[in-house]
Amino acid sequence: MGDVRNRWTAPFGWVARVFRIPGEERRSLVQTTKAAAAAVIAWVVATSVLKLPQPFLAPYAAVFLVQATVxxxxxxxxxxxxxxxVGVLLAAGVGHIVPSVTVALGMVVFGGLLIGSWRGFGDSGVWVGVTGMLLISYGSATEPVLLADRLLETALGAAIGAVVNAVVLPPLHGERLRAATSRLASAIADVLDETAALVRGGEPPEAADAVQDRMRDVRSLVAEAEDAIGWTREGRFLNLRGRREAPEAPLENLVSLWPPLAQLIDAVSEAARSEQPFQHPGEHARGVVGDLLEALAEVARSGDPDRLDRCRELVGEIDHLLVTPTDEVSTSIGLGAMALPARRLVQRLHAD
Incomplete structure (x- = not known):
């Protein structure tokens, strides 16, 4: 019953989120409204102002030009x-040379799709073949006036769609950036807390596998964060509202934590699984590393750089343990393997 109720109430929840939060739902509604308005404007201009016959390409092009970024x-x-x-020129050339509509249609579609695969056309490459196909099938490939109309319709509709998208609430992706920052910070903090418990020795060796699984989740969130940064930068480019966007520096800083975090997890996991004592730091050293990881987790969650003072103190204590010849750490290579990536985590968080 719960699943059925959720399916019925999902649309109402979507509408509620449109008015409650500036998220994906609101952007989708705005972009959909703009696309419909652009199509109507293109049709009115083409039919009532320019008096073009059957200007179906104008609204068609306008809809597709309301893109995710300006x-x-x-x-x-x-x-x-x-x-x-190119599609118009191709249809005109083939239409004058080949008398058979069937043969000309096949040649234009084949040649148009082949030419349209050039990466310079991007996603619009398919229009080469489609435009040629429409002109051949409608029998207007040999009529210069109609060919010129098709060009004008497309240019008009595309221009209207682009202008509407650029002027009326141009799309931004700040909410995607904020969501990615929150998710990644939380995931990194959780991994650091779990690793702190593992390095102290309070967890069975099998817990290292769980931490590795969690790291794969973090890697996926890092990829999502990089994607969000790319969308935000592109959305800000040529955007009249671009200066209002939050900077992506905090998220970039979190992404930069991935390499030393992965190295640290590998070092801790290897030490936890090892049966050779010299590869694992002693109890006191493990406690210091655990304290450092928990302090780093607090910084990742809060984003407060002032809390890094405690992290720097603990890094200094680890350095002291590494250079002090005690029975506990003099033969331990595990502490050294953990110390370097931990230091880099502190440095990169401090760079924020």
Whole structure:
């Protein structure tokens, strides 16, 4: 019953989130509304102002140019107009040479899709073949006036879509950046806490496998964070609202923690699984490393750099243990393997 109720209430929850939080749902609603408005404007201009006959390409192009970022809209306009122009020229050439519509259709689709695969056309490459196909099938490939109309319709619709996207609430992706920052910070903090328990020796060796599984989750979140940074940067480019966006530096700093974090987890896991005592630090040294990892987890969760003072103190204590010839650590290579990535974690968090 619970699953059925959730399916029925999901649309209402989606609408509630549109008004409650500035997230993905609200951006989708805004972009959908803009695409519909761009299509209507393109149709009105093409039919009532320019008096073009059957200007179906104008609203069609307008819808596809309301992209996820302003940059993609402007780039898409150039690519789409270029692709349609090539498709028109291809249809005109084949239509004049080949009398059979069936043969000409096959040649235009084949040649158009082949030409459209050039990466310079991007996602608009398919328009080369589609435009040629439409012109051949409608029998207008040999009529210069109709060919010019198709070009004008496409350029008009694409331009209207790009302008609407750039001027009316141009899309930004700050909420994606904030969500990725929160998820990654929480995941890193959880891994550090679990690793602290593992390094102290309070967990069975099998717990190292669980930490490694958690690290794979962190790696996935790092990839998501890199994607969010890319979308945010692209969304800010040529965007009238771009300066209002939160900086991506905090998330970049969290992403930079991945290499030393992975090295630290590998060192701790190897020491936890080892049956050779000289590879594992003594109890006091493990306690210091555990304290450091827990302090780093607090910094990752809070984002407060002032808490790094305690981390730096613990790093200094680990350095002292490494250079002090005591029975506990003089033969331990495990502490040295943990110390270097732990130091790098402190340094990179401090760089924020």
């Amino acid at each position: 940059y993609r809209s402007l780039r898409g306009w150039a690519q789409q107009v270029g692709a349609v122009s």
